[in-house]
Amino acid sequence: MKNKVFSSNLGVRLNHILQLIAQKKYQYIWDVGTDHGLIPLTLAQDKNIKHIWASDTSFQAIKLLKTKTIQLKQISCLIANGLQAIKTPVNVVIIAGLGTKTILEILEKDNPYIENYIIQTNINPENIRKWIHKWNFALETESILHTKTYYYHTLLINKKKGKKIQTAKEILFGPLLLAKKDAIFRQFWQDNIKKEIFLKEKINHITRHAEKLKKIETIEKMLKTNNEN
Ligand SMILES: C[S@@+](CC[C@H](N)C(=O)[O-])C[C@H]1O[C@@H](n2cnc3c(N)ncnc32)[C@H](O)[C@@H]1O
Numbered sequence: 723m724k725n726k727v728f729s730s731n732l733g734v735r736l737n738h739i740l741q742l743i744a745q746k747k748y749q750y751i752w753d754v755g756t757d758h759g760l761i762p763l764t765l766a767q768d769k770n771i772k773h774i775w776a777s778d779t780s781f782q783a784i785k786l787l788k789t790k791t792i793q794l795k796q797i798s799c800l801i802a803n804g805l806q807a808i809k810t811p812v813n814v815v816i817i818a819g820l821g822t823k824t825i826l827e828i829l830e831k832d833n834p835y836i837e838n839y840i841i842q843t844n845i846n847p848e849n850i851r852k853w854i855h856k857w858n859f860a861l862e863t864e865s866i867l868h869t870k871t872y873y874y875h876t877l878l879i880n881k882k883k884g885k886k887i888q889t890a891k892e893i894l895f896g897p898l899l900l901a902k903k904d905a906i907f908r909q910f911w912q913d914n915i916k917k918e919i920f921l922k923e924k925i926n927h928i929t930r931h932a933e934k935l936k937k938i939e940t941i942e943k944m945l946k947t948n949n950e951n
Contacts, residue, residue: 748813759787766794777802804828811835818842839879847875851893860884864898866906900950
């Protein structure tokens with residue numbers, strides 16, 4: 723791993739975020755829902771990063787993090803709900819380790835100081851893509867990670883440049899992932915079909931049953947071709 727801020731304490735999920743930050747050379751970074759502050763504490767080792775804000779709704783989490791960052795002038799720790807405290811320009815806001823519903827509630831308060839987002843979720847990434855589409859923002863990168871228990875989607879959202887999300891199919895599968903259809907993407911959707919079949923068997927409601935069937939057919943059809951280009 724070439725990334726100089728890679729940390730063996732963080733695990734593959736959070737290291738993936740660090741890699742993205744290093745690649746993009748972001749200098750002003752905000753970590754929403756920081757909890758133990760693993761990302762800010764690791765980023766503080768990178769001298770190219772000018773400032774990191776670590777925020778959380780948890781008083782206890784911020785109190786503890788403050789004790790760990792007394793010597794680190796480049797980290798500010800604050801108690802804040804979502805994006806409410808962001809009042810100066812930041813290159814990127816990280817939102818990881820929260821459910822998509824909470825992430826979307828946080829994103830409702832998007833503001834012009836924020837240039838990009840790194841969102842990491844293990845549930846319903848299509849709802850994040852719907853939000854990107856609604857605001858005509860763009861996807862710069864998207865990838866899937868498989869840990870022991872979950873598949874994580876990590877989306878780098880750029881408000882100005884990148885791939886726009888235009889169709890229902892792109893909302894469901896992700897335009898960048900669709901263009902590649904790599905092994906992990908295929909594995910994710912093959913597992914998803916199994917889940918959908920299992921759920922379909924349990925549904926008696928005729929309309930919802932038909933919806934599930936349609937979704938399974940859409941996934942199967944998509945998996946039959948190599949890529950969408
Ligand atoms: C599971 S931890 C995730 C920690 C870290 N971001 C990660 O990915 O490992 C979720 C944290 O988000 C915080 N949180 C939940 N809702 C929040 C909100 N609306 N604004 C800020 N923080 C929030 C919780 O207090 C908790 O510390």
